[in-house]
Amino acid sequence: MALDITTARPWPALLDLPWRLPLEEWPEDRLAALPRGISRHVVRFVRLEGRVVAIKEIKDDIARREYAMLRMLRRLDQPAVEPIGVVSGRLTRDGEPLDACLLTRHLQFSLPYRAMLSQSLRPETATRLIDALAVLLVRLHLVGFWWGDVSLSNALFKRSAGEFSAYLVDAETGELQDRLSNGQREHDLDIARVNIAGELMDLQAGGYVDEDLDPIEVSDRIxxxxxxxxxxxxxxxxxxxxxRWRVDERIRRLNALGFDVGELDITTDFDGATIQIQPKIVDAGHHSRRLLRLTGLDVEDNQARRLLNDLDSYRAAHDRQNDDEEQVAHDWLMQVYEPVTRTAPPEMRRKIEPAELFHEVLEHRWYMSEAAKRDFPIEEAARDYIAKVLPSKPDDSAVVGVDTAEMPVRART
Amino acid sequence: MATVTYDNATRIYPGADGPSVDKLNIDIQDGEFLVLVGPSGSGKSTALRMLAGLEEVNEGRILIGDRDVTNLSPKDRDVAMVFQNYALYPHMSVADNMGFALKIAGVSKTEIRSRVEEAAKILDLTQYLDRKPKALSGGQRQRVAMGRAIVRSPQVFLMDEPLSNLDAKLRVQTRTQIASLQRRLGVTTVYVTHDQVEAMTMGDRVAVLKDGILQQLDTPRRMYDHPNNVFVAGFIGSPAMNLLEEPIRDGGVQLGSIVHPVEQSKLAKAEKTAIVGIRPEDLEPTTEGGIPVEVDVVEELGADAYIYGRTTVGNQPGDTQLAGSDDEKQIVARVDGRNVPDKGQTIHFKPKGQGDHLHLFNPESGERIES
Incomplete structure (x- = not known):
């Protein structure tokens, strides 16, 4: 049997990886880091031509199924990791067959929940992770994806202006249907609740989160x-x-939650005295789509909300309410956003995404103003933040694959 | 523990041409291990999910014990879907890994401890309860995962292809484990698989489904010896039963150059032709004529060997998986391992016995012809 590499885009460097070895035995110099702990499958991270690739060893048919499922989810514009391909037909040097490997691209600046929880000093981090997972689950259910194994471990999290965005990383048990039954949605929720409680209890047993966090209460939040x-x-x-104003009101509420209404079903009864409305198609990413249209910046929705607010302040401060919105956005990008995000020296830029840096600078400016009881220009806040705060921040991009269960935890202050 | 009743249970997906599960009627006994088996699209998973509350029941009812659960939500049904993909938590003891879900359900500490200990006894894990999962072997970890389902002590266990992500060796091991565990626990279990070997080795009874319709519900033995129709005949058994459409003659059925005897009461119910089913082990080589078979492949198994070959006799019904070209039909026969023919050789076969190792089916309806 010959080695069979299925990828969406050809990537010759994949051929250089030691496919004849079981994943568990890959030499350390090949790996981005060595994740340990108990997992159903062997997973390793590999640095390849500047990208980090997650490799999971599973049965061929399951790998192919998951690959196709992840591609489908991406096509449906769902937050899921990007599948790279499947490598099958692997043999050891002695001719023994090995399981196939599913390759996905590691999501930049994303972290597993264990890293997020142990890095953070804020007690509400756990609930924010749950909130992000709830949004992810709702989005997936809306497109008819029945996950089957919802958990914090099966998602990755990205910072998004004080909140988190969750991405699906494990679609092994998932199924895509036209529409999910209530029983199927409840089932996913029930699994989510049990898994989250288990994951938090485990962290607690390992001494990684505070004793006064109640895993059951937090898991109920999902x-x-x-x-x-x-x-x-x-x-x-x-x-x-x-x-009739309630139609607009409903749309505004959905926008505020970060959703656009693609189709709204409006019907009246017999005599036309009452109206009935129901959203039929809703798309997540209301703020990020608007920011993308105005500035070309592609960021998480909550980050976009934050940036749009700053854009609005800029517009008001420069008295340009009557100017073309896109023109103002362009000027804001050139005069405010880019100079601020470029203030960080290159070696520190990989610690944090530009939009997240911008958000942090805005937060920092608020704290500076609070303390000094006066306003600061954003450039000054940026310089101060980069000098005093950023150097001590953990490197988000470097936590990839670290054995997070053994990561040291700072005590809460 | 409880009985389970499918009472004309029907599932129709919106926009689908026909029902995915059509008027299913099954009475499952208390403590029984029932396997739902069929090819993909047969409705087996849908049937299981209807019982779990994951699929709507459009017509008919489903009962657990005397309780009509047709419209209950999954968590109110007291059933447990058993997964193989349970996570094990590295910092928690084996006992906590097994019992933590009960804590969420609000079960008291002493009750949890006693249920965990009971499950550990059954699973041979008692001495490991205070250890961490890391200290366990792969098989023991698998049993801890099963323990998680057992401690819930549901009325019914539901399993949907639980072995599909295991490799072949572990599959056989776990299959045996699940079956013996179920017998020890005595909990009514419904198990879905596409693999007829799994179905036959695990189930007290097996329900074969095709296109949403129950084809036969029987013990494995009865299913093998007495398939109700051509589909079940071809689906159950490996290698599959040989199926050939042959002319009916006076006193029997034409098989190549011979007329093999068949009971008069059966012949009376047959039309001009019948589909003749003969299991590979029910064929024997003969020098008196019969079905000529040109040997393509010989599979040696030691004591026995299987012969895969072709014959020009009879018409093979269109829907068997072995259907070859129009005029050549596939034949599989089991022969003595010490007396194996060569590839390319042509030998004649006839059914063993006097018609008692031969199944007859109506070529139109596919139904079994009974005496």
């Missing part, structure tokens, strides 16, 4: 957050004809 969001996104609303 159900509450999911239910609120699902209801807002899908519920039928009825009102009198005279209350």
């Amino acid at each position: 159900i509450q957050r999911y239910t609120v969001l699902w209801t807002e996104l899908t519920e039928v609303e009825r009102f009198d004809l005279g209350e």
